[in-house]
Amino acid sequence: MAFGHQKVESRRLLLREISQRGPVPRIDLAEHTGISRATVTSVTADLLRGGLIEEVPRESRADESARGRPRVDLKIAGAAHLIAGLKVSNDAMSLVLLDFDGVDVAHHECDIPTGRLPPDILAQHIQSGLTDLAQKAGRTLRDISAVGVGLAGVVDAQHGLVYWSPSLNARNVPFGDVLQDHLGIAVYLDNDANLVAMAEMTFGLGKAHSDFIVITIESGVGMGMVLGGQLYRGTRGCGAEFGHTKVHLDGALCRCGQRGCLEAYIADYALVREASSVGGMSLTTPTSQAVATVLTAAKSGDPTARKVVDRASKMFAMGLANLVNIFDPELVILAGEQMQFDHLYADTVIEEMRKSIVEIDKPAPDVVVHKWDNLMWARGAAAYALEFVQDTAVEALEDA
Amino acid sequence: MAFGHQKVESRRLLLREISQRGPVPRIDLAEHTGISRATVTSVTADLLRGGLIEEVPRESRADESARGRPRVDLKIAGAAHLIAGLKVSNDAMSLVLLDFDGVDVAHHECDIPTGRLPPDILAQHIQSGLTDLAQKAGRTLRDISAVGVGLAGVVDAQHGLVYWSPSLNARNVPFGDVLQDHLGIAVYLDNDANLVAMAEMTFGLGKAHSDFIVITIESGVGMGMVLGGQLYRGTRGCGAEFGHTKVHLDGALCRCGQRGCLEAYIADYALVREASSVGGMSLTTPTSQAVATVLTAAKSGDPTARKVVDRASKMFAMGLANLVNIFDPELVILAGEQMQFDHLYADTVIEEMRKSIVEIDKPAPDVVVHKWDNLMWARGAAAYALEFVQDTAVEALEDA
DNA sequence: CGACTTAAATTCGAAAAGCAAATTAAATTG
DNA sequence: CAATTTAATTTGCTTTTCGAATTTAAGTCG
Numbered sequence: 077m078a079f080g081h082q083k084v085e086s087r088r089l090l091l092r093e094i095s096q097r098g099p100v101p102r103i104d105l106a107e108h109t110g111i112s113r114a115t116v117t118s119v120t121a122d123l124l125r126g127g128l129i130e131e132v133p134r135e136s137r138a139d140e141s142a143r144g145r146p147r148v149d150l151k152i153a154g155a156a157h158l159i160a161g162l163k164v165s166n167d168a169m170s171l172v173l174l175d176f177d178g179v180d181v182a183h184h185e186c187d188i189p190t191g192r193l194p195p196d197i198l199a200q201h202i203q204s205g206l207t208d209l210a211q212k213a214g215r216t217l218r219d220i221s222a223v224g225v226g227l228a229g230v231v232d233a234q235h236g237l238v239y240w241s242p243s244l245n246a247r248n249v250p251f252g253d254v255l256q257d258h259l260g261i262a263v264y265l266d267n268d269a270n271l272v273a274m275a276e277m278t279f280g281l282g283k284a285h286s287d288f289i290v291i292t293i294e295s296g297v298g299m300g301m302v303l304g305g306q307l308y309r310g311t312r313g314c315g316a317e318f319g320h321t322k323v324h325l326d327g328a329l330c331r332c333g334q335r336g337c338l339e340a341y342i343a344d345y346a347l348v349r350e351a352s353s354v355g356g357m358s359l360t361t362p363t364s365q366a367v368a369t370v371l372t373a374a375k376s377g378d379p380t381a382r383k384v385v386d387r388a389s390k391m392f393a394m395g396l397a398n399l400v401n402i403f404d405p406e407l408v409i410l411a412g413e414q415m416q417f418d419h420l421y422a423d424t425v426i427e428e429m430r431k432s433i434v435e436i437d438k439p440a441p442d443v444v445v446h447k448w449d450n451l452m453w454a455r456g457a458a459a460y461a462l463e464f465v466q467d468t469a470v471e472a473l474e475d476a
Numbered sequence: 477m478a479f480g481h482q483k484v485e486s487r488r489l490l491l492r493e494i495s496q497r498g499p500v501p502r503i504d505l506a507e508h509t510g511i512s513r514a515t516v517t518s519v520t521a522d523l524l525r526g527g528l529i530e531e532v533p534r535e536s537r538a539d540e541s542a543r544g545r546p547r548v549d550l551k552i553a554g555a556a557h558l559i560a561g562l563k564v565s566n567d568a569m570s571l572v573l574l575d576f577d578g579v580d581v582a583h584h585e586c587d588i589p590t591g592r593l594p595p596d597i598l599a600q601h602i603q604s605g606l607t608d609l610a611q612k613a614g615r616t617l618r619d620i621s622a623v624g625v626g627l628a629g630v631v632d633a634q635h636g637l638v639y640w641s642p643s644l645n646a647r648n649v650p651f652g653d654v655l656q657d658h659l660g661i662a663v664y665l666d667n668d669a670n671l672v673a674m675a676e677m678t679f680g681l682g683k684a685h686s687d688f689i690v691i692t693i694e695s696g697v698g699m700g701m702v703l704g705g706q707l708y709r710g711t712r713g714c715g716a717e718f719g720h721t722k723v724h725l726d727g728a729l730c731r732c733g734q735r736g737c738l739e740a741y742i743a744d745y746a747l748v749r750e751a752s753s754v755g756g757m758s759l760t761t762p763t764s765q766a767v768a769t770v771l772t773a774a775k776s777g778d779p780t781a782r783k784v785v786d787r788a789s790k791m792f793a794m795g796l797a798n799l800v801n802i803f804d805p806e807l808v809i810l811a812g813e814q815m816q817f818d819h820l821y822a823d824t825v826i827e828e829m830r831k832s833i834v835e836i837d838k839p840a841p842d843v844v845v846h847k848w849d850n851l852m853w854a855r856g857a858a859a860y861a862l863e864f865v866q867d868t869a870v871e872a873l874e875d876a
Numbered sequence: 877c878g879a880c881t882t883a884a885a886t887t888c889g890a891a892a893a894g895c896a897a898a899t900t901a902a903a904t905t906g
Numbered sequence: 907c908a909a910t911t912t913a914a915t916t917t918g919c920t921t922t923t924c925g926a927a928t929t930t931a932a933g934t935c936g
Contacts, residue, residue, distance in 0.1 A: 230834075287710070287711050299802075303703060303704075303708065304703075304704070304706075304708075306704075308703065308704075309804075310687070310803055310804025310805070311687050311804055311805060311806045311841075317801040317802065317804075317834045318801075318802060320801050320834050321798045321801055321802065322723075322794045322797060322798055322832055323722075323723075323725070324724070324725070325723070325724070325790055325791065325794060332834065334831075334832060336794075390725055391725065394722045394725055394736075397722060398721045398722055398798065399802070401717040401718070401720050401721055402699075402717065402718060402721065402799070402802065403710055404709075404710025404711055404717075405710070405711060406711045431734075432722055432734060434630075434717045434720050434732065441711075
């Protein structure tokens with residue numbers, strides 16, 4: 077597109093390549109990018125000079141001839157920058173600090189007041205969380221180059237605008253700007269559902285794939301899409317509302333106010349509601365405990381609980397099949413932290429789903445379950461910010 | 477990406493720009509692409525010399541000062557190439573011949589034997605159709621630079637491989653190669669559902685949008701997606717099976733053998749089946765007539781017919797809402813040739829759909845109905861081939 | 877152990893591509 | 907018809923990249 081910045085462009089390209097392929101020798105960079113060896117040498121020299129990458133000795137491999145001048149691996153210089161990622165949930169915040177190479181440096185969790193908060197109050201909590209996080213790594217807030225923030229709700233990532241979030245007491249808040257002014261650090265805001273996809277793409281199972289879908293189930297149902305190697309966000313910043321996909325005409329009531337949403341069948345509150353109201357089970361108040369009760373009962377053969385859980389499984393399989401029919405991805409990742417929903421991740425669901433997709437003489441997409449800890453959300457947020465820091469760093473490189 | 481071809485790259489970029497923006501003066505090209513005026517002059521000189529574009533006098537406009545040296549518009553030179561597009565249906569073939577500027581030069585329709593044909597027989601029919609088409613324009617088959625072919629079924633466009641098609645009596649046919657060998661012309665194969673999206677993107681309502689969805693209803697339900705300005709095809713060449721999206725658990729039987737597919741509620745055969753079996757209407761044999769009967773009855777208030785049609789509408793609205801919830805597109809185009817399905821394109825359906833999407837403080841996507849003639853499929857096929865011809869032509873340009 | 881082989885990385889001169897500034901071209905205006 | 911305005915082109919220069927030759931850092935062999 078814009079010419080006149082060619083050098084920046086090739087620097088960016090090579091930095092990306094190094095970042096994605098981990099330690100890689102120059103000759104492979106030339107091979108993969110189509111840039112000549114001479115140019116690779118000169119551009120990587122710039123990146124080395126700027127401290128963005130570093131040389132590491134390459135351990136010998138069986139499949140490589142040991143003769144000739146040995147290859148020298150290049151990798152991202154971890155020490156170049158610090159990037160924080162954080163996810164705000166209902167009553168807590170989890171934070172992670174990564175180095176420029178994506179390696180965990182520190183992590184931190186802290187409680188925040190439950191419910192909707194005024195934007196500047198939330199910003200203050202985030203600031204204190206980040207300060208603590210930095211301290212754990214023996215650094216200060218000022219050492220952090222950028223912060224990625226994941227928020228539930230409807231978020232326009234491009235403009236840092238929060239249309240609506242369960243964490244904020246106002247609508248249409250330019251929370252990205254608010255936070256940036258507050259912290260004095262570059263802030264990149266995103267919907268938390270996208271973070272999962274981001275984390276899988278950068279660190280997880282999606283690394284090797286260019287088209288995949290990530291589904292998460294916790295109290296709601298989240299989804300992220302990577303299409304053509306890029307996170308797809310939709311045009312209004314509210315794409316991928318998989319949980320509010322309709323699976324039944326005039327069906328069960330969803331907390332979003334509509335009927336027949338997938339979430340209204342498979343989310344925790346839905347299971348509990350159904351088991352108690354229709355099935356007549358008497359359940360304790362906190363939803364998380366009640367869910368456990370229902371699931372345990374189902375496993376031990378209680379017919380009422382079984383019915384509820386079975387239907388949830390079938391609905392989930394149907395929703396999944398619809399996604400696969402529409403996208404035809406290479407891979408579907410079911411990602412979750414608590415395995416209280418493992419019944420939805422079971423082989424029977426996957427089997428059911430496979431039966432509902434259009435058959436052709438090519439294998440159906442892989443469906444894999446990826447259990448992870450709750451820091452993965454924060455890592456996704458950091459990965460999102462990391463991309464921007466990479467670009468900024470490349471642009472800031474001075475010429476020799 | 478690949479350097480060492482920079483000149484080709486800027487030629488390609490400018491040719492694309494001219495092709496998309498219609499007649500456009502050099503100064504605007506410089507403005508829009510970020511390429512300097514000097515370079516635009518030199519690159520367009522190459523394109524002119526190669527006969528790919530031409531200068532046309534610019535008519536004066538009210539909003540432009542008439543002073544100074546007048547702008548000279550550049551446009552694609554129509555005469556540079558001929559591109560054919562064709563769509564194979566059950567018992568017929570429609571063909572269109574476009575010039576390099578996308579303008580219709582000739583069109584043609586012909587019958588082919590009904591049902592599944594051996595690949596080489598179908599290739600022969602295509603050859604004869606193309607020969608007739610060329611003749612209508614006073615040209616010969618050899619004058620055609622490339623042919624785009626749309627086939628129903630599951631098609632891997634990239635490899636020209638047909639996994640399965642109702643038009644072929646074999647599976648996994650490399651029909652692209654078969655046809656190319658037969659004709660001696662470059663052949664680009666694609667699924668017919670994608671052609672609709674291609675046509676809308678190149679000639680139709682999608683011109684101004686980068687993310688939209690096109691839905692077609694005839695005997696089946698088709699869908700094409702344009703995401704980020706590009707046709708999205710999925711990874712196995714069978715994405716966008718919107719018609720086999722499930723809208724009801726264990727629902728109506730679809731001709732694909734599964735249950736609860738959207739198609740099983742809204743396609744022509746589904747309406748007729750339901751009206752006759754459940755509703756007790758007695759209907760004549762050809763589906764197309766029977767559909768008309770049902771729809772007419774519904775309009776004149778027949779309660780049975782009404783029920784059938786109403787449910788179809790609701791199911792369609794639900795399927796549409798699911799798409800919007802997942803993709804969050806700018807625009808949804810309902811494209812159709814026969815308006816026998818206009819009840820599904822009615823305002824009530826659109827209204828119903830709007831109620832089922834997640835609400836945020838931004839307007840819902842536009843939903844528009846685009847009626848078109850059956851040549852539009854063939855035009856989409858030609859548009860697909862046209863892109864390749866453009867690229868090939870640019871690469872073939874010799875240096876001064 | 878030193879000459880030879882192999883393969884990666886670097887250097888160097890040349891070529892390509894693009895740009896800014898200056899110039900030319902083609903129109904209107906007064 | 908001279909002045910003005912704006913588009914397009916030309917010119918000379920800079921930046922960027924590449925190919926080929928060279929250097930470097932190993933292993934191998936006699």
